[in-house]
Amino acid sequence: MLDWILNNWFLSLLIANYIVAISAAFFLIRSNQNPRKTVSSLLFLVALPFLGLGIYYFFGLDYRKSKIFKRKDLNANELIHNWNKRLHISDDDLDKYEETFLIDRLKMVKLLRHNQAAPLTLSNNLQVLINGRAKFNQLFKDIKKAKHHIHLEYFIICDDHIGNEVIDALIKASHRGVEVKMIYDSVGSDISRAARNKMTAAGIEHAAFMPVLFSKFTRKANYRNHRKIFIIDGSIGYIGGVNISDDYVNEPINYNGNYWRDTHLRIEGHAVKSLQAQWLLNWFFIKEQEDQYHIHKDYFPEITLPENKAVQIAASGPDTDWANIMEALFIAINTAEETVYITTPYFIPNEAILTSLKSAARSGVEIHIMVPKKGDSWAARYASRSYFEDLLESGIHVHWYHRGMLHAKTMVVDGLFATIGTSNMDYRSFDINFEINALIYDHEIAEQLNNQFLIDLEYCEEVHLDLWIKRDKMNKFKESFCRLWAPLL
Template sequence: MLGVWEIISPYILPLYYVIIFFVVINLLLENRNPLKTHSYLMLLLLLPIIGVAIYFFFGQHQRKRKVFAKRGLINQAFGPLYAQEHLDNQTRVNPQVIKPYGQFEKLIRFLKNDLSPLTLNNSVTVLRNGEEKFPQMMNALREAKDHIHIEYYIFEDDGIGGAVTDLLMEKAKQGIEVRMLVDGVGSLALKKSFFKKLKASGVQLAEFMPVLFPSFTSKINYRDHRKILIVDGKVGFTGGINISDRYINNHTHPEYWRDTHLMIEGEAVKTLQFLFFLNWQFVVQHELETADKYFPELGHFGDHCVQINASGPDWELASIMDSFLIAITSARTKVRIATPYFIPTESILDAITTVSKSDVKVELMIPYESDSWIVQAASLSFIEELLAAGVSIYFYQKGFLHSKVIAIDHSFASVGTANMDYRSFDLNHEVNAYLYDEDLVETLIDQFEEDKKECIQITLEDWRKRSLKQKLKESVCRLLAPLL
């Protein structure tokens, strides 16, 4: 008798060709970015069966549309109402207000059209590493009088995570509203007992898009990569630092972690509040009443000028990527970029090389060793082109550089959660704070210059001496860059 395999094997290959045919047709009809289309076609060619599986799991736009269909309805209902009630006056940009920041007028106007108003009444503190962030964060939590909203990609139930958890439960028992949102992939290690004890204390806890197959979670799309804390609608935190002991350099973790965060007090916190509500409503699947207490009238906090901008797979504009593009091309003298993951889109790469060729000094700082070999290899494939354009490249060696900072001239800086890669620009929910203040920018520049002391600078001549094997690995990984 013929075995089962002998019976079905003649049909396997034709069936596979039919599947490939429809996958390719679907890719073409979606009219997505040609680079991403090419990358998926390359994946199908190099990894025939695995490539198809990856496409069905992660590559289909239909999944994106289905996932965010209800969120779009919520946003449409809530967004305009929020703007009318809380941002209407601020979104009407006054020419006299913009005048001192004329160099970045295009950027300011672009962002305000995406519900990112220019706010003037703020006091901003730059926090270097977890050692500076967590004490300030804990103080703000202790002083909460009405509500706490916390949204994090990674929240670990370790030393600092346990301390934050205990304080949140204590505040909830005091009658303070506590809403907590964690990402289903970044915070995958949290146990059911963690959720149970917080909910028992009165904390409203939700998980952003929980996953069913942990083995596939390292690169699942559409993650909530934001790090946001809002206390009483007056104090906010955002930046690159998650809730985990690894971000505190107290010798309990072997690797030094270099990161940057912000504490914001004032009007810009209202935009953080708005962004929290959007994701919270998406997860709990119903609309909240946005009482005035969440957007309180504020006294004078300071004179720091701030715009908060967000992006995500449900956002109409690729706002963070486009804002980076506008900001970089607005540079007159110098651009400084620190990022842990550098896989730029063609437009961002062109912007960097073009301004560098226009007598604008450009400095790029990335980790000497990444936490992902394939991402690092893809990043390194851009180095020669950048060096040839006159960009100065620095590899940070003291530990892992996780800071996401752009400083332009001496009058603009961006600090936030977005890396300079396809995933942050197109797939993840991100948030960045844009600062138009010479003193704040100078603080970030000083930190950048201090970090350069822990770097090695690469020259074009030395870079070209890499082995053929290394160059080939980088080139292959670059082909897959839009999928990383």
């Protein structure tokens, strides 16, 4: 038997492949996923030996249901649950806001509270920060004032010019006695050993999120921490699209020739507690402290601010029961009555979002979508363009931003609701990566983002249906081919 296997090694591997493939097909059928996704996965398993198994392992399994990310959820820790209860607003209390800023938005508020136990917070001061320099200028001021702790979590941290400025500021804070803890994504970040050693010597705790080693590559390479969170003393928080890298700062010393347009949000108030809770969950996950939580009381300080801006934090990832951010965007679009303005670097929507956008447009809602003309991914660019004809035929306005890389991730609905965060409007953000968004129920912030959208339109060209359908056949083929791989991009 062994001799036969050795003499027919390729055939033996092929037989083994299909034994495993049949088992995978059985579990795939039993999982009751979307029929189109199931049929596609089965086709890969049958038609592509070896490669099909790899594609199924990465993209066919429903990790949200299988719970391979074993960590405690928001209610698993008693202390976090206690502050959640203090911020909790009952359904009866919410009803009094029906005639105010929450009109037609109560479904979204209740959805997240039920899905994720994410409280609606009413006492917040907000500052919209346009582009990297505005963010870092304000951030350095806040770091200098830090007294107890600084917690940060980023997809990209590089020890380049701006990265070293941030690291140096954190080291100075640590020398003042401020607790500094950093989470960085193992794939997205590029921090040298020298920089890590320098932080360690200064007393800064830092940890890579799901580090990718060769032996663990197949399990961990694809599920990345795409969040950008910075928390100072539990009362000031930052969230948005700006990573810690020179790419995000348009200045001569670190300018790479590609203008970077991005949006970030500074929060002061109770919503920071939700950011803190999400950061803590990832910190405990990384440190494998499932059974012993240590939460200092100053992580959730008392904050006395008048009711000003209503904010809800939506976090999603393979570890959550529901696609919280995608569902929030879905409801926001479906409840729109007048306008929807979307800014996203990658527009590769799933069927639910695409249908909601087209249905809203055909029902009379004015929808504008802004995407970069070039972008930083060839495949994502063409996959995105494959949706344009459908959008344009439904009456949706598509705008190509040509000044540089448009990286902002914002949406404004009816001039009343807005979201700023880390989630792109694509499969990867909705289903694969760990993301976090601030949902803002406030006319003033929505108006600021609408005004910025109009400013950005000055650097756009609108895509018109009559010209778009005349594009050459080679581009159409590239779009169709890349769209096949949309869930992988």
